[in-house]
Structure formats: C-alpha cells, structure tokens
Amino acid sequence: xxxxxxxxxxxxxxxxxxxxxxxxxxxxxxxxxxxxxxxxxxxxxxxxxxxxxxxxxxxxxxxxxxxxxxxxxxxxxxxxxxxxxxxxxxxxxxxxxxxxxxxxxxxxxxxxxxxxxxxxxxxxxxxxxxxxxxxxxxxxxxxxxxxxxxxxxxxxxxxxxxxxxxxxxxxxxxxxxxxxxxxxxxxxxxxxxxxxxxxxxxxxxxxxxxxxx
Amino acid sequence: xxxxxxxxxxxxxxxxxxxxxxxxxxxxxxxxxxxxxxxxxxxxxxxxxxxxxxxxxxxxxxxxxxxxxxxxxxxxxxxxxxxxxxxxxxxxxxxxxxxxxxxxxxxxxxxxxxxxxxxxxxxxxxxxxxxxxxxxxxxxxxxxxxxxxxxxxxxxxxxxxxxxxxxxxxxxxxxxxxxxxxxxxxxxxxxxxxxxxxxxxxxxxxxxxxxxxxxxxxxxxxxxxxxxxxxxxxxxxxxxxxxxxxxxxxxxxxxxxxxxxxxxxxxxxxxxxxxxxxxxxxxxxxxxxxxxxxxxxxxxxxxxxxxxxxxxxxxxxxxxxxxxxxxxxxxxxxxxxxxxxxxxxxxxxxxxxxxxxxxxxxxxxxxxxxxxxxxxxxxxxxxxxxxxxxxxxxxxxxxxx
Numbered sequence: 318x319x320x321x322x323x324x325x326x327x328x329x330x331x332x333x334x335x336x337x338x339x340x341x342x343x344x345x346x347x348x349x350x351x352x353x354x355x356x357x358x359x360x361x362x363x364x365x366x367x368x369x370x371x372x373x374x375x376x377x378x379x380x381x382x383x384x385x386x387x388x389x390x391x392x393x394x395x396x397x398x399x400x401x402x403x404x405x406x407x408x409x410x411x412x413x414x415x416x417x418x419x420x421x422x423x424x425x426x427x428x429x430x431x432x433x434x435x436x437x438x439x440x441x442x443x444x445x446x447x448x449x450x451x452x453x454x455x456x457x458x459x460x461x462x463x464x465x466x467x468x469x470x471x472x473x474x475x476x477x478x479x480x481x482x483x484x485x486x487x488x489x490x491x492x493x494x495x496x497x498x499x500x501x502x503x504x505x506x507x508x509x510x511x512x513x514x515x516x517x518x519x520x521x522x523x524x525x526x527x528x529x530x
Numbered sequence: 531x532x533x534x535x536x537x538x539x540x541x542x543x544x545x546x547x548x549x550x551x552x553x554x555x556x557x558x559x560x561x562x563x564x565x566x567x568x569x570x571x572x573x574x575x576x577x578x579x580x581x582x583x584x585x586x587x588x589x590x591x592x593x594x595x596x597x598x599x600x601x602x603x604x605x606x607x608x609x610x611x612x613x614x615x616x617x618x619x620x621x622x623x624x625x626x627x628x629x630x631x632x633x634x635x636x637x638x639x640x641x642x643x644x645x646x647x648x649x650x651x652x653x654x655x656x657x658x659x660x661x662x663x664x665x666x667x668x669x670x671x672x673x674x675x676x677x678x679x680x681x682x683x684x685x686x687x688x689x690x691x692x693x694x695x696x697x698x699x700x701x702x703x704x705x706x707x708x709x710x711x712x713x714x715x716x717x718x719x720x721x722x723x724x725x726x727x728x729x730x731x732x733x734x735x736x737x738x739x740x741x742x743x744x745x746x747x748x749x750x751x752x753x754x755x756x757x758x759x760x761x762x763x764x765x766x767x768x769x770x771x772x773x774x775x776x777x778x779x780x781x782x783x784x785x786x787x788x789x790x791x792x793x794x795x796x797x798x799x800x801x802x803x804x805x806x807x808x809x810x811x812x813x814x815x816x817x818x819x820x821x822x823x824x825x826x827x828x829x830x831x832x833x834x835x836x837x838x839x840x841x842x843x844x845x846x847x848x849x850x851x852x853x854x855x856x857x858x859x860x861x862x863x864x865x866x867x868x869x870x871x872x873x874x875x876x877x878x879x880x881x882x883x884x885x886x887x888x889x890x891x892x893x894x895x896x897x898x899x900x901x902x903x904x905x906x907x908x909x910x911x912x913x914x915x916x917x918x919x920x921x922x923x924x925x926x927x928x929x930x931x
Contacts, residue, residue: 353690368740370788370823372786391687391690392574392687393609393611398611406609406686407688408688409686409688410688410712429706438610440607443607444610447682447695447697448686448695450697450710451684451712454707454710455710455711455712460706460707460710461704461705461706461707462663462697462707463663463704463705
C-alpha cells in the first residue's frame with residue numbers, strides 16, 4: 318500500500334505546476350488542437366493578459382526571458398463554416414486594414430469614400446464592406462454608406478467580361494453616369510477567382526481604376 | 531492494409547443499407563450541429579455583451595452628439611453562421627444599456643420602415659432596398675420618427691476573437707458615416723459582467739478582476755465538521771465502532787496563484803461522553819480537477835490526499851486495538867479494565883471536495899489506516915487486491931474564513 322501511495326504522490330508532484338497543455342496527446346486529439354489560436358509571448362505579458370492563470374515572473378529570474386504559449390479556442394470551430402469564408406473572415410481585420418491603409422495613401426485630400434465588396438456569399442460580402450468602411454472612418458476619412466450603382470444594361474455587359482477588364486470599365490461607367498464625382502473615391506474589394514482565399518482590391522478615382530493588390 | 535479493409539467494409543455494406551442510414555446520419559449531424567451552435571452562441575453572447583458595455587461606456591465618456599439625439603437601431607448583424615436569436619439578444623441588451631445610460635445622449639427611436647424593404651419609384655427609376663438605404667424615401671413617407679441618424683452594429687468571429695464594428699450614419703441622401711468604432715475581445719479586458727446601469731471602463735473592470743483574484747488571499751482558515759464511519763469486521767460479532775464526529779480547524783495555503791494546488795494542515799477533536807476523547811493532526815494536499823484555475827463564480831472540484839495521526843482515548847478506543855476481550859479475559863484480569871484504553875494510529879484519506887466560492891465546501895473520502903489491519907473489530911469498506919484497504923468512509927462540511 319505504501320508503495321502505491323508513494324507512486325501516487327510522485328505522480329502528483331511530477332504534474333505539479335505543469336500548466337494545461339493543449340498539444341495533441343492522450344487527452345486531446347489533433348482536431349481539438351487545430352481549433353486553437355496560439356501565440357507565444359513573454360511571461361510578463363502573459364501575466365498581464367491572464368493574471369489569474371499565469372504567475373508573474375520570479376524576481377530572481379529577471380535576467381532570464383521566460384515565454385508563455387497562450388492558446389485560445391476559436392469561436393467557430395473548423396468545419397462549421399465553409400472553408401473559404403472561414404479563411405477570409407479569420408483574417409478580416411488584417412487584410413482589410415492593409416487595403417484601407419494603401420487606399421488611404423493613394424487617395425489623399427477631402428474625398429468621400431464609397432466601399433463595396435464583391436464576394437459569392439452576400440453575407441460575407443457585407444462583412445467585408447462594413448469592415449472596410451469602419452476602418453476608413455476610424456482613420457478619419459469621410460466615408461459614405463451609399464454604394465454607387467450602375468444601370469442594368471451595364472451590369473449585363475460587365476458580367477460577361479473577365480474581372481481584370483470588368484472592374485476598370487465599371488469604374489469608367491460610374492464616372493460617366495455621375496454615380497461617382499471628382500470628389501468621390503470608390504474602393505472595391507473582391508475575389509477574382511472563386512477558388513482563391515485572398516482578397517483583392519482596387520481604387521476608382523476620377524474614372525481611373527487602379528489595382529491595390 | 532487500410533484501403534483493403536475499407537474495400538472489404540464497403541463490399542459488406544449494401545447500397546440499400548446506405549440509402550437507409552444516410553438520412554438518419556444527416557439528421558443526427560444536423561442535430562449535433564445545432565447543439566454545437568447553441569453552445570457556441572451561449573459563450574459568445576457574454577463576450578458580445580462585454581463589447582457592447584465597452585462601446586456604450588465610451589459613449590458616456592465621449593458622447594457622439596452634443597445634445598440628446600434620437601437614433602434608429604438600423605441593423606444588428608451577428609457572426610456568419612449564427613441565427614437571428616443572438617441578434618435579438620444583442621439588440622435587447624443594447625437598448626437596455628442606452629436607456630440606462632442617458633449620458634450617451636442617445637434616444638432610441640422606433641422606425642420599423644428603416645429595416646423593412648422599401649420600394650421607391652422616382653424620376654431615376656424604381657429602387658428596391660432597405661429603408662435606411664433610402665432616407666429620402668423614408669423622409670417623404672414621414673417614417674423616420676424624428677430620427678436623423680442610424681446605428682449599425684456588426685459582430686464577427688475572427689479566429690478566437692469577437693469583433694464589434696459600430697457606426698453611426700446620418701440619414702441624409704449621401705449617408706455619411708459620422709462615427710465609427712471597432713472593438714475586439716482580444717484587446718479588451720477579460721470578460722466580466724458589468725451591470726448595465728453601472729458601466730465601467732476596461733481598465734476599471736480589469737482592476738476589479740485583479741482585486742477579486744488577489745482578495746482571495748493565499749491563506750485561509752478552514753473549519754470542518756467530519757463524520758468517520760469505520761467498517762465492521764464480519765468476524766467481530768456484536769462489537770462495532772460507532773461513527774466518530776470530528777471538529778477540525780487549521781490553515782490552508784494556496785500553493786499556486788490559480789489555486790490549482792492547495793495544502794492544508796489542521797488539528798481536530800472528537801468527544802463522546804463516557805466513551806471516548808480523540809485528537810487528530812492532519813495534512814493534506816488538494817488538486818483542482820475542474821480546469822486549471824479556481825473559478826470565482828462556479829463550483830470547483832478538488833481531489834485530495836492526506837496523512838493523519840489519530841489518537842483515541844476511552845472505552846471507545848477498544849475497537850481499534852488488536853485484542854478483543856472475551857469473558858475469560860475480563861474475569862482473569864479485572865484490574866486491566868480499570869486502565870483507560872487508548873489507540874493511536876496513522877490514516878491516509880483520499881477524497882473529493884466540492885467548493886463554492888472558496889467559502890463553503892462538502893467532501894467525501896475514503897481513509898486507509900494500515901495499523902487497523904490487525905484490529906479484529908474493524909473491517910474494510912474497500913479492499914484493493916489486499917494491497918490497499920480502506921477502513922473508513924467519511925464526509926465533511928467545511929467553512930473557510
């Protein structure tokens with residue numbers, strides 16, 4: 318009995334202080350691990366973000382940089398949304414932030430910005446355009462919720478063209494039909510090929526289309 | 531090997547059986563997906579509330595408008611994949627916050643036409659859209675209820691973070707956005723429920739959270755009332771140990787900040803008139819089972835392991851001794867009956883403890899006392915391969931101060 322007790326005590330002491338390990342193993346399978354968002358940071362930073370879970374670095378180890386791997390479960394687990402939508406939405410802040418930054422640099426001055434997104438799923442398209450409008454507005458740009466529209470005949474013609482030709486022509490038509498004026502800028506964010514998972518963007522200024530990415 | 535097995539399996543399963551099973555599987559998958567979705571919605575609802583609290587708190591500090599202004603809550607969109615139920619909860623919470631915080635200088639206006647599909651025919655043609663996208667049509671119809679601004683709230687799940695994008699649009703033909711704000715759970719304070727009429731900043735909420743963590747303190751004083759029941763040996767005849775009631779007090783130390791490990795040392799006393807008086811010293815170590823951090827709001831389950839030294843004095847101690855007196859012993863050695871018997875032995879408890887708020891706890895345990903293996907009056911409640919024998923079962927109620 319004593320042997321067993323000693324064994325149990327040793328097991329307890331071995332696992333003491335060991336934090337919850339989300340790595341795949343006996344208790345977690347790989348699919349569980351894939352649903353985690355993990356980032357490596359200093360122990361000091363991790364303590365600031367998660368004070369109840371990660372202790373402050375010991376003063377006597379101040380010279381040694383210790384790190385923590387902070388893992389958080391993804392809100393939407395893999396497989397719950399279509400894979401392309403998930404990839405686009407997962408990095409929406411970063412991708413839209415980059416696009417808005419480049420567009421802002423190319424369209425200085427007192428322009429009124431209009432934004433629209435072209436994506437197969439309307440609900441995802443709305444998310445992309447809202448993110449871009451909010452980003453531009455937070456940068457101090459004058460942004461409008463109004464989306465310029467073309468006549469039905471234009472849309473039919475543009476629909477038959479390849480994207481690399483259709484968007485520049487649409488820009489010209491916006492300007493010709495006075496849907497956009499000289500003080501307006503139109504930022505279009507789109508998927509060019511339905512199989513890709515990277516957003517492209519273009520800027521329409523004074524009837525001239527310019528690809529941003 | 532695996533492809534061969536798969537081929538064999540597929541060959542054994544007829545196509546007709548697939549046709550019968552498939553709809554059931556699909557139904558089960560749908561049910562599972564709905565269950566999962568409801569579970570996730572329950573988790574992000576609190577995060578969404580937290581972001582709304584932070585948004586409205588910001589507006590109370592820096593109002594968007596100088597004067598009280600009627601606004602229309604034009605749209606609430608939830609993460610792709612979620613239904614309108616979550617949107618309704620968010621809308622209600624937002625309305626509650628605005629009503630309870632007049633310092634935002636916002637007044638919610640009723641405008642059902644703003645979110646409805648509106649058909650407007652004019653000189654330029656016929657346009658079908660939401661009401662808020664055609665403010666001139668709404669104004670013509672007099673449907674704006676005096677509101678000239680619309681609020682849009684958009685939530686999206688981006689990885690492990692929930693992101694709120696809020697904007698206020700002026701309801702004039704150009705639809706200019708006059709205010710925009712992005713908030714995300716990855717940069718805000720840890721989730722903390724704040725009452726709607728007493729909003730706090732993220733920094734204040736964080737300080738409250740830290741105070742709550744630190745307020746628990748590393749040392750507490752538990753007071754326990756325990757009952758120990760010893761197993762009766764099948765060969766003991768009528769002699770059996772009665773349950774012992776113990777009162778214990780001591781000190782408990784949290785070994786880690788998260789209270790995942792705690793150590794306790796306590797002393798105890800038991801007394802039964804004319805039967806026994808007993809003393810005990812006990813040390814135990816507890817490990818949290820439910821998660822890696824003791825919860826501030828939910829019960830916590832611990833497993834504990836300990837060691838005790840128990841000393842019993844009085845007639846009640848006879849059951850713990852290795853010899854049982856019979857009539858011959860009594861008659862041959864009467865003077866020994868006048869000496870007060872006593873028994874001292876070591877015991878090792880293992881058990882589970884459920885704690886609520888680190889203030890009150892209930893536990894059950896098994897205790898092994900190797901010295902009692904030789905006591906003919908004491909049996910075992912649980913015998914593991916004759917290696918580990920548990921002679922005692924017990925229950926405790928604890929209060930920590």
